[in-house]
Amino acid sequence: MKIKSTRFGELEVAEKQLFKFPQGIPGFPEEKNFAFIPLEEESPFSYLQSTTEVNLTFLLVNPFAFFQDYEFILEDEVAKELDLSQSNPPQVFLIASVKEKLEDMTANLLAPVVMNILNCTGKQIILDKPEYSIKHKLFPDGFPKEAVEGGR
Numbered sequence: 001m002k003i004k005s006t007r008f009g010e011l012e013v014a015e016k017q018l019f020k021f022p023q024g025i026p027g028f029p030e031e032k033n034f035a036f037i038p039l040e041e042e043s044p045f046s047y048l049q050s051t052t053e054v055n056l057t058f059l060l061v062n063p064f065a066f067f068q069d070y071e072f073i074l075e076d077e078v079a080k081e082l083d084l085s086q087s088n089p090p091q092v093f094l095i096a097s098v099k100e101k102l103e104d105m106t107a108n109l110l111a112p113v114v115m116n117i118l119n120c121t122g123k124q125i126i127l128d129k130p131e132y133s134i135k136h137k138l139f140p141d142g143f144p145k146e147a148v149e150g151g152r
Helices: 076-081 145-150
Strands: 002-005 009-012 018-020 033-038 045-050 057-061 091-097 113-116 121-124
Touching: 018 121, 045 091
Parallel strands: none
Antiparallel strands: 002 009, 018 033, 033 045, 045 057, 057 091, 091 113, 113 121
């Protein structure tokens, strides 16, 4: 399928990259269809691009690459809704926000995006965990040295 994006131009996406969010994303309830676009093979970053709204792209991050202690209990209702199980566990992502300086990038730990990779469905859930914030810094100590050196 071909989709258009202001970030990527025209993209050809495979069927397995097309995800349905039946309730939309909070703040965008009418947007239910997205393309999941990994940044690179081993990168913790991906994009979630609306298939209908060219200007709507979310930067996703694998929370466990940055927050080893990140955890929450997925409600049975959500697991059932997304058809998740022990043999088909969820893929979890956070929506990240890029600031003027990349080292100030934040992630929303309170509202993870939970996806079923097998049936291409997803949902952003809202957690009740006061220890998490919606603007948690990904790089609280600045960029890792290897990231800075690799960019030269």
